[in-house]
Structures are given as C-alpha cells and as structure tokens.
Amino acid sequence: xxxxxxxxxxxxxxxxxxxxxxxxxxxxxxxxxxxxxxxxxxxxxxxxxxxxxxxxxxxxxxxxxxxxxxxxxxxxxxxxxxxxxxxxxxxxxxxxxxxxxxxxxxxxxxxxxxxxxxxxxxxxxxxxxxxxxxxxxxxxxxxxxxxxxxxxxxxxxxxxxxxxxxxxxxxxxxxxxxxxxxxxxxxxxxxxxxxxxxxxxxxxxxxxxxxxxxxxxxxxxxxxxxxxxxxxxxxxxxxxxxxxxxxxxxxxxxxxxxxxxxxxxxxxxxxxxxxxxxxxxxxxxxxxxxxxxxxxxxxxxxxxxxxxxxxxxxxxxxxxxxxxxxxxxxxxxxxxxxxxxxxxxxxxxxxxxxxxxxxxxxxxxxxxxxxxxxxxxxxxxxxxxxxxxxxxxxxxxxxxxxxxxxxxxxxxxxxxxxxxxxxxxxxxxxxxxxxxxxxxxxxxxxxxxxxxxxxxxxxxxxxxxxxxxxxxxxxxxxxxxxxxxxxxxxxxxxxxxxxxxxxxxxxxxxxxxxxxxxxxxxxxxxxxxxxxxxxxxxxxxxxxxxxxxxxxxxxxxxxxxxxxxxxxxxxxxxxxxxxxxxxxxxxxxxxxxxxxxxxxxxxxxxxxxxxxxxxxxxxxxxxxxxxx
Numbered sequence: 138x139x140x141x142x143x144x145x146x147x148x149x150x151x152x153x154x155x156x157x158x159x160x161x162x163x164x165x166x167x168x169x170x171x172x173x174x175x176x177x178x179x180x181x182x183x184x185x186x187x188x189x190x191x192x193x194x195x196x197x198x199x200x201x202x203x204x205x206x207x208x209x210x211x212x213x214x215x216x217x218x219x220x221x222x223x224x225x226x227x228x229x230x231x232x233x234x235x236x237x238x239x240x241x242x243x244x245x246x247x248x249x250x251x252x253x254x255x256x257x258x259x260x261x262x263x264x265x266x267x268x269x270x271x272x273x274x275x276x277x278x279x280x281x282x283x284x285x286x287x288x289x290x291x292x293x294x295x296x297x298x299x300x301x302x303x304x305x306x307x308x309x310x311x312x313x314x315x316x317x318x319x320x321x322x323x324x325x326x327x328x329x330x331x332x333x334x335x336x337x338x339x340x341x342x343x344x345x346x347x348x349x350x351x352x353x354x355x356x357x358x359x360x361x362x363x364x365x366x367x368x369x370x371x372x373x374x375x376x377x378x379x380x381x382x383x384x385x386x387x388x389x390x391x392x393x394x395x396x397x398x399x400x401x402x403x404x405x406x407x408x409x410x411x412x413x414x415x416x417x418x419x420x421x422x423x424x425x426x427x428x429x430x431x432x433x434x435x436x437x438x439x440x441x442x443x444x445x446x447x448x449x450x451x452x453x454x455x456x457x458x459x460x461x462x463x464x465x466x467x468x469x470x471x472x473x474x475x476x477x478x479x480x481x482x483x484x485x486x487x488x489x490x491x492x493x494x495x496x497x498x499x500x501x502x503x504x505x506x507x508x509x510x511x512x513x514x515x516x517x518x519x520x521x522x523x524x525x526x527x528x529x530x531x532x533x534x535x536x537x538x539x540x541x542x543x544x545x546x547x548x549x550x551x552x553x554x555x556x557x558x559x560x561x562x563x564x565x566x567x568x569x570x571x572x573x574x575x576x577x578x579x580x581x582x583x584x585x586x587x588x589x590x591x592x593x594x595x596x597x598x599x600x601x602x603x604x605x606x607x608x609x610x611x612x613x614x615x616x617x618x619x620x621x622x623x624x625x626x627x628x629x630x631x632x633x634x635x636x637x638x639x640x641x642x643x644x645x646x647x648x649x650x651x652x653x654x655x656x657x658x659x660x661x662x663x664x665x666x667x668x669x670x671x672x673x674x675x676x677x678x679x680x681x682x683x684x685x686x687x688x689x690x691x692x693x694x695x696x697x698x699x700x701x702x703x704x705x706x707x708x709x710x711x712x713x714x715x716x717x718x719x720x721x722x723x724x725x726x727x728x729x730x731x732x733x734x735x736x737x738x739x740x741x742x743x744x745x746x747x748x749x750x751x752x753x754x755x756x757x758x759x760x761x762x763x764x765x
Contacts, residue, residue, distance in 0.1 A: 138254065138312075139233065140183045141226060144171055144242035145191030145216050150356050159193040161242035162200065163355060166368045170355055171197065174240055175207050181250040183238060184209040189225040191216040221328045226313075227321035234315060239329075241309035245364045247351040248310075249378040249506075257312045260286065260344045264317055266334070267310040268345040269352055270462035272420065274304040274453070278330050281305065282345040291335040301403060301450035304457050305345065307334075308352040316341060349425055349464040349505065351376035372423045381508035384464075385419050385562060386498065386530060389430035391517035391538015392555055393452070399433075401440035403451040409537065411556040413459035420462055422563050424512075425505055428452075428466040429497040431520070435470035436484035437477070442470055465505070467497035493523035498530070515558050519544035531608060533558045536726045542670040549604045553722055567605040570760055574606060574705055575613070578685065581704050587685045588655075588702055592694035593709035594749050595741075596719035598761050602709060603689035615684040620654070622647060622690025623665040624676070638745040642692045651688065651699055654680050668727055691745070694752045708756035716746070 148160030155163070161171040171188075178186060186209050190197050194215055204211030214229050222241065226233075236257070240246065248267075257265040266288065268280055279302050281290035292302055307330050320337050327333060334343070351373045355361045367373050374380070390396045393416075394408045419426040434440045449466050456462060469490040475482070490496035502509055514525025517538030523546055525532040534541040534548035535558055541548065552558040578587045589606065591599045603619050610617040625643050632641060650660055657680070663673035680686055688699065694706055711719070717738065724734045753759060 138183050139185045139187065139235070139237040140178050140240065141187045141189065141229070141233075141237055142171065142174055142240045142242050143222055143225065144188045144197055145194070145219060145225070146243060147192040148243060148356065151358060151361065154358065154361075155192075157193075159190075159196055160355070162193075162196055163361060165245060165355070165361070165364055169200065170245060171242055172200075172207070174242070174244075174246060175201070175204070175209060175211075177246060177248070177250065178238070178240075179207060179209050181254075183250070186211050187229060187232060188213050188242075189216060189229075190214070191219055219326065220324075221326045221332075223321055223327040223329045223333050224325055227318060227323045227325075230318045230321075230323075233318065236312055236314050239311045239313060241354070243356055244309045244352055244354050245368075245373065246310060247373045247377045248348065249350070252378055253310075253312065253346050253348075256286075256344070256346045261342060262312070262344040263314045263341045264334070264337075264343040265312040266343070266345050267308040267352065268305045268347050269308045269349060270304040270453075270464060271306045272417070272457070272460040272462060274302065274306060274457040274462070277306040279303065279305055280307055280345055282347070286344045286346070288334075288338045288343040288345050291330075291338065293331065293335070301447065301454040303450055304453040304462050305347065308348075309354065310352060347465075348378070349376070349382075350378055375423060378506040380506070381511070382425055382505055383423075384425040384427050384501070384505070384507045384512040385559070386501075386512060386514040386525065386528075387416075387426060387428050387463075387555070388514075388516035388518070388521045388538075389428050389452075389466075389468075391540075392515055392535060393428070396517070396538040399437065399439050400448060401434050401444055403448050406448050406451050406455075408452065408455050409555065411554060413456050413461040415556045415559040416456060416463065417459065417461040418559050418563055424563075425464040425507065426462070427501050427505075427507075428463055428468075429492065429501070429514075429524070430466070430468045431492050432468045432470055433472040433484075433491075436472035436481055438479050438481040445470065465501055467501060469497060492520045493527055495524060495528040498524070498528035513562055515555060516548075517541060519546055522546050522548045533562070536722075540726055542668050542726075544671065545674050549608065550601055561601070565605075567602050567760075570602065570707075570758070571606055571609040573758065574707075575609070577705055578610075582684070584704070586655075586680060586683045587704050589685065589687045589705045589707065590693040590699065590703045591687065591689040591707045591709065592691065592749070592752060592756070593707075593761075594711070594716060594746050595691055596716060596723055597709040597711045599689050599691070599693075599709050602707070602760070603687045606685075607687055610685050616682060617685040617687065618680060618683045619687045619689055620651065620678065621665075622688065622693060623667065624662055625650070625690075626665045628665075636744070638691060638748055639695060642690070642695075644692055644695055647692065648696045648698050651696075652702075654678060655686070655702060657681070691749055694755045695749075700755060705758060706756045707758045707760065708753045709761045710750070710753060710759065711761055 144161040146160050148155040162169040201211045216225050276294050279292040283289050393412045394406050416426050432445050471484050471486050471488040471491050473487040475485045509529040512530045514530040515533040522532045532548040534551045535554050537554045607617045625647050659679040661677050666673050
C-alpha cells in the first residue's frame with residue numbers, strides 16, 4: 138500500500154513558529170511531526186510514500202531526501218498553489234494504482250495501522266475514513282455511520298442547535314481506492330471533508346473506522362504544546378491499539394444521568410452536574426470511557442432502538458458541550474422474561490449482552506484492545522457489580538441511582554458518586570501506602586501469612602484501603618484475603634442502650650474468632666447488612682494458604698492479642714469536618730433523617746470516635762490526615 142502525506146501547508150494559526158519552518162516540520166519531541174508519521178508508516182510496512190509539498194518545500198525535501206535513511210522510498214509533488222486536501226491527490230493520479238493511505242501533515246498520529254487496513258479490506262471499502270470522538274464536537278465536522286460502519290451522513294459546522302449529534306469527527310486519515318480519483322477535478326482546490334465526501338458517500342462504499350487512538354492536529358500553539366507533553370509522558374505511544382488499553386466502563390442511568398425508570402425520550406435524559414468533568418478526567422488520563430447499559434425499554438415496547446440512539450446523541454452532545462467524550466456506548470435492548478401483553482417479542486430473548494452477562498464488555502475489549510483485568514466497572518446496581526466481576530474488571534459502586542442498596546454482592550470499592558470514584562481511580566491515593574506495605578511483606582514473606590491491621594474511625598477509608606492493598610497483592614500474583622470486622626457488629630435493632638463501640642463490635646468474640654481463623658479453623662457467619670434494603674448473607678471464612686491477610690474494621694487495632702500477630706498496623710483518620718460530611722452522606726444513603734443523623738453523630742462522638750481516635754498511637758503507619 139502507498140501513502141500520501143499532505144505536507145504543503147503553512148500553518149498560519151501557529152503564528153511565528155511557521156515563519157521559517159513549514160508546519161509539518163515543527164518539532165514534536167526530538168523530531169519533526171512529519172518524521173513521526175513516516176516512522177509510523179514504515180513500522181507497518183508502508184514504504185512507498187508521496188509527499189505533497191508547497192510552503193518552504195526545500196526544508197522537507199532536504200530533510201527526507203529519497204527516504205533511504207528512514208527505510209522508505211519518498212517521492213514528491215510540488216503544488217504550484219495550494220490545492221486543498223483533495224486537489225493535490227488528483228495531480229498525482231497517474232502514480233496511484235491501488236488503495237492508498239492519506240495523512241494530513243499536521244496531525245500527530247499513533248495508531249495500529251494493521252487494524253485499520255484489515256477493516257478497510259474486510260468491508261471491501263472504496264473509501265475508509267478514520268473517525269474519532271473529540272473534546273470540541275460542537276465546532277467540528279461530524280460524520281454518521283450505521284451499525285456496520287457505513288457512512289450515512291455528514292454534518293458540517295455550524296450545527297443546528299436544536300439537533301443532537303453523535304460525537305464522531307473526521308480525524309484526517311483515510312484509506313482510498315483508485316475509484317475515488319474519478320470524483321476529483323484536476324487543477325481545482327477542493328477539500329475532502331467539505332467538498333468530496335459529503336457529495337459521494339451515497340454513491341460508493343464509504344465506511345468509518347472509529348477509534349480512540351491518538352490523532353491530534355497541531356494547528357495551534359496550545360495543541361502543539363499538549364502533544365509535546367503527551368509524547369514526553371508516553372501517552373501517545375500507549376494510545377495505539379498495538380498496546381492493551383485500560384478502560385473505565387460506566388453504567389448509564391444512575392451513574393452518568395439521573396435514574397428515571399425506562400427513559401424512552403431524549404428530553405428525559407438529565408446528566409448529573411458532576412458527570413462531564415468526571416468523564417473529562419478519564420479522557421485526559423488516557424483511559425477509555427465506555428458506557429455499557431441495559432436498555433430493556435426496547436423489549437418492553439416503551440421505545441425503539443432508534444429512540445435509544447437519539448437518547449445517546451443527546452448524551453454525547455451534552456458531554457461534548459463541556460469538552461468531554463465517551464469513547465463508545467454499548468447497550469442491550471433485550472429482556473429474557475416473556476409473556477407480557479405489550480412486549481416486543483423480537484427482543485424478548487436470553488442474550489449474551491444483558492448485564493450481568495459480559496457480551497458488551499467482550500465486544501468492547503475486542504474492538505479497542507482493552508485489558509479487562511486493568512479496567513474498572515462503575516455502576517449503581519448488583520447487576521453492574523456482577524457484570525464487572527464476570528468480565529474480570531475491578532468493580533466500583535456509587536451511591537447515586539439505585540446506590541447498590543439491594544445486593545448480595547459488594548463491589549471492590551464504594552463511593553459517593555462518579556466524580557469521587559474517578560478521582561480515586563486516576564489518583565491512586567494509596568499507591569505509596571501499598572509500596573511501603575509491600576516492602577515490609579518482602580522482608581517478612583517467610584512468615585506466612587503476612588498480617589495487616591487497618592483500624593480507625595468510621596468513614597475514614599479503611600475498606601477502600603483494604604481493597605486497594607488486596608488488589609495490589611493479587612496483581613503481584615499473591616493470594617490475599619480480607620477479614621471485614623463489620624461482620625461481627627451486632628445488628629442495630631439488637632443493640633442495648635449504653636453500648637460503646639467495643640460492645641457493638643463484640644470485641645471479645647473478634648479476638649477469639651480471629652485467633653481461631655489464623656490457626657486454620659473455618660468460621661460460618663452472616664455478613665453485616667449495612668443498609669435496610671439488604672439482607673445478611675451466609676459466608677464461610679477461612680485462611681488456607683493465603684500469603685496475606687488484611688483485617689479491616691473500626692476496632693482492628695483495639696485488641697492487644699491481634700496486634701501482636703500483625704506485621705503492619707495502620708490507622709486511618711480524617712479531620713472532624715470531613716468525618717461529619719461523610720457521616721451525613723452515608724446515613725442519608727441509609728435512609729435516616731437529618732435529625733436522626735445529628736443525634737447519632739453526637740452520640741458516636743462520645744461512645745466511638747473519641748475512643749477510636751486514641752488508638753492512633755497503636756499504629757506504625759498513619760494515613761489520611763487530609764481526608765483522602
């Protein structure tokens with residue numbers, strides 16, 4: 138396959154930078170942007186390269202010569218006057234005999250080109266456009282495709298403010314067959330995106346290859362600076378699907394937008410105020426933001442798949458207005474239960490895509506080369522947790538929407554909302570703590586199991602830290618288990634007046650049972666249901682060959698006997714103002730009134746918080762002084 142790079146532009150928006158250097162020769166890192174493109178083509182065996190040059194062409198020709206030093210063959214065509222993105226292609230028609238790739242010389246690209254080429258050939262496409270979501274769809278030319286990827290419409294800017302659009306932007310990279318040449322006019326300045334593609338997409342086999350790999354134009358100083366930073370951080374290289382990608386999978390209703398039973402019209406979709414900023418953080422981190430949502434409203438005959446598509450157009454439009462994008466949206470329109478009068482029988486099937494099954498995850502992983510074990514699933518229901526677990530992801534629950542209120546299966550992490558969850562995922566505030574603990578583990582690894590205690594006041598992050606350490610050890614290939622001391626709490630309705638924290642946790646029983654477990658016994662008990670809508674779940678606890686044991690709970694440091702068995706003793710604490718806010722948010726989720734929460738808080742200050750705060754001195758590692 139040949140390649141043509143449009144390298145004749147000046148780049149007036151770059152100001153003084155292009156007074157003496159043509160735009161494609163502006164350095165990104167230690168070499169010109171154009172050199173990055175040539176290296177990418179060579180890497181995938183595309184070595185017959187034609188450069189269309191114009192402004193300060195001598196610099197380009199002098200730098201690349203015949204291409205031998207880069208392991209390619211480079212030839213040139215000089216445009217006497219600028220001919221746009223399409224006009225110059227017609228001038229070299231006699232040199233283009235087969236399918237060829239076109240790159241814009243001002244776009245920084247990191248792609249697995251083999252996937253693009255395979256897509257083009259499998260679709261028997263005459264014209265394949267690389268499409269991607271971006272952070273400014275409102276001022277971009279947008280493209281529409283059907284479920285097969287065939288292009289069905291073009292929407293040049295400016296867009297109709299009353300219409301919702303998918304965030305699918307022409308990225309400035311194509312594979313074209315020689316058939317396209319018959320639509321170009323010799324000697325005429327024309328643009329592919331503005332003049333050619335919109336007029337011929339219904340006449341030829343034109344497809345859109347959707348990707349979230351790195352394709353950024355360097356047309357402004359800010360974009361050039363950002364690309365340079367991304368290159369230095371290694372983000373550009375990692376975004377190629379040659380490398381496994383990390384994703385944050387997102388349920389839709391109750392996570393991104395307010396839960397309303399069976400949304401069937403775009404007007405009913407109301408995204409949370411914090412959602413765009415959270416998704417934008419995912420975008421900037423290099424992770425993919427992928428929605429996986431059950432939409433059984435279709436099977437229930439409350440709406441059609443076309444209605445779901447319009448709802449998702451609104452979702453993407455609303456996100457785009459705040460510079461955020463979703464890399465993909467997968468939905469399941471099915472429901473397995475049949476026999477209802479108004480149902481749509483075509484969708485009443487036992488499919489593989491409806492969560493908690495993993496069909497949507499599998500499809501996303503195949504298309505975007507996602508490493509599921511390095512990815513997260515954020516949801517508000519048991520179904521989301523099970524789906525994420527079944528797919529091999531780290532699971533995160535949020536207290537918005539259904540709030541994981543009714544469940545027998547708990548997520549790895551549990552946060553207030555999407556914003557808090559994303560901050561934790563991306564910032565990894567306990568990474569340094571894990572490294573400290575792991576160094577101690579290495580020192581004591583011959584004394585199996587390695588025992589960690591995590592104590593501290595309620596809502597101070599103990600369970601979050603325990604999960605982080607547990608997952609960290611498992612990533613190291615070690616066997617790890619968490620003993621949650623909440624399972625020893627006396628249920629609220631059985632507590633007696635005057636009980637303090639040690640009474641509520643049955644500390645004497647904890648000491649006896651933990652000692653028995655560490656000696657190899659098995660213990661059967663019910664889990665603590667921390668929400669009125671939850672039921673206790675029978676569990677069997679045992680420690681059998683684990684490398685590490687994490688004992689987590691408010692009273693984890695309260696027993697002298699257990700402290701003596703531990704290799705690491707951690708205390709988590711937060712300032713009182715943060716503790717109070719967390720208590721209020723947590724008990725509101727549990728359904729308590731403001732007056733009940735205030736009364737509980739004042740009581741707990743004396744019979745719990747002040748008692749546990751004194752145990753700070755029993756720890757050899759104290760964390761969370763700022764309320765992480």
